[in-house]
Amino acid sequence: MEVIFVLIGVSLLLAGGFLWLFFKAMKDGQFDDQHTPAIRILFEHKSKNKNNTKKPNKSE
């Protein structure tokens, strides 16, 4: 049963890690703008290759 000691320690560390990650994300402004990233992700990133400029039409 002593393994519970270890498990509790691990679980606390894990949960604390998530808390820390949340703080970090907050500080980086991840939650400041919740609208633009949803649009941004749909943009295609063109490769540097000039031949590749033709792209399919996007219809709204």
Place this chain on the structure above:
Amino acid sequence: MENTATEKKKQQQESCYHCGEPCDRDVLHFDKKNFCCSGCKTVYSVLSENDLCDYYALADSPGQSQKSQSSRNNRFDYLSDREVIDKLIDYQDKEETHITFFVPMIHCASCIWLLENLYRLHPGIISSRVDFVKKKVQVKYRQERIELRALVALMARIGYEPRINLSDLGAERKPKADRRLIYKLAVAGFCFGNMMFFSLPEYFSEARLLGKGFTNLFRYLNVLLSLPVFFFAATDYYRSAWMALKNRTVNMDVPIAMGIVTLFVYSLFEIFLLGQEGYLDSLGGLLFFLLLGKWYQQKTFDTLSFDRDYTAYFPVAVTRMKKDQEEVVPLTRVRVGDIIRVRNEELVPADSVLLNEEAAIDYSFVTGEEVPVGIRKGTVIYAGGRQKGPAIELLVQKSPSQGYLTDLWNHAAFSKEQQKDSLASLANRISGKFTLTVLVIAFGALLYWSMYDLSMGIRAFTAVLIITCPCALAMSTPFTLGNIMRIFGRNGFYLKNSQVIEKIAAVDTLVFDKTGTLTSPALARIRYEGEKLSEETLGVLKAMVSYSVHPLSNRVNRWLGPVIPARLEQVQEIPGKGLIARYKSQRIVLGAASFLETQPKTIKNFRGNKVYLVVEGVHLGTFLIDSGIRKGMGKMLGDLKTRFALHLLSGDQDHERQFFEKEWGREMHMHFRQSPADKLARIQRLQQEGRQVLMVGDGLNDAGALRVSQVGIAVTDDISHFSPASDAILDGKRLGYLPKFLGFARSGRKVIKASFALSFTYNAVGIFFAVQGLVSPVLCAILMPLSSISVVVFTTMATNLLAYTRGLNHKSAATWK
């Protein structure tokens, strides 16, 4: 890309490839595409040169019309000024500079795409990032490769000119959004969750199976986890309670702080001295729910600004004349006696005397009335007016902050911090009595039990303090108000904060501004009286009014509809007067009565604006344009006048008094010819009579009145545009809902009271057990969250139900998204 272009061609014969507006006059052909003006063409050519034409593929005609864009080259010169740059930028080191621009033109995915690809237009730009909702772009650039001035000019060239206003140069920069509450909430939630885990075995006697070592471990871990809760998450409550006590009042946070401290200290006492489990998990839960309520109440409308003063609208720079040479200087450097030049569509930044023969000044920004006023040489033009027509030169009379209008901000009402909170919130008023009652009961229990058993007395005493810690009570207000605020927001009524709701509920007097609030110049009805106009004449008129930017011309233009404009031989605009055109060697005049050579037939019983049409000296007819009253105003005022005292304040002459009296009844007290300071004074007089005043206004001239009244509501037709400082912003289209809003705010009070009753019931039950010393940690751990959650559920359901019955159940999202 090509497909969309051809499709569009089918739909609309000749619409601009860039902005999508019909090309009525000269169509510019470039690259097999149509453009309505050279501005749009330039934007396209810049983009195509840089291989950025995906811009046009992401949305149809994403651009903004460039027709009215100023093309002066030197207008960004002030951005070379070191002082100005330092005020504008966010961050700078040896290599790069970061700056955030407000770009109101951002409206679609193409905008985001183009603005985030700025680096492809100039190698000096490192990257840029758009915040779509706030319409802001943060640009990082290397200051050695591109100057700020060049950067702004570049953005202007592709049609995204940042708006830089005087307030951007203000001394204090806005602090970043306060995230402390979120951190506290996260900490409290984290600790609460884990403490629950460690407490559960104890409650269900599992720990005893595991052995003494585990029990103690769980308790010590709980103590460890409670430390951040007690010393970090709860600090706001100590501070607020302390401040209240220092001011010899009791607010809701006093009993809360009392409960928190008792919970913590007594739990430590139990754990370390008595070897019992303590109430620490309840402490975590308490803080988590309390902070959750606080956070819910703190809903803010990021895109709206509730504290703008005139500086938010004034330009940063003006053109100053120095020995006939133009120079662009920051407005802060303009001194009395300087000569400044103001071009078409530019704002007059300081009270000054006109040096040219005449000017047409549009004071819509100040009064809401958008018909320009003609000004003669030597007359003073007040700051805030906008020139319509050719450039004028002005002699500055007063510094920008001392003007007739801007002087309002030097009024006493603005210098002190808002002291509107005379009406204490409902929760705070009862908390004094509540705290007293709790203390009496607690000490009563202590006295009673200590006659038999002192330790039992202490237990009962602490139990009362713990169980009555007004968790549910403290949550009913934030959740009710927070939810009401969200419902208002969905209906186009945006509040500065939730305290405004309680103030609205107490209002008994309503004061309305006229122009721009009850009437909407944009809705003005137009009608034509006179001889029937031939197709040809209509075409001539169309060509004439298209030439002019005067609002009356625009209205005539709208009335004309899609008429093909004729080719005029000559057309000339006399600012503030009218238009003269020559067509097939006929002289055609369109304009005000004072402008005509002939005496026109007078039109009786019409009080709005008249535009006369005269051909070769013969008066053909007249356009009658009245100050359009917003839809539903009569009904709205009818609803309101039974419940409130109504006042109307207008800066206009009283020639429309009879009309309004007929329209809205005599119950409405009307005051005309009110200057901004008069409006402010009138509100103060009403307040001295003991009235709770709600002011509804729109222009800068209402700013003082909006500020001093208990509740100031700014009405605006474009939610992201102009609104003076206020407590709330109301979408002009929803003004008719005002009675509903007022009624809803009042019933919000009832919901709060009902939820108070609910939580008092919980407290009464809790106290019943507490005075007998029967409160166990399990009971506490169950009762606390249960009461909180049930209060939240009750208030949310009740407010939603009330909103539904009042017809405020719009599911539509906010208009700016």
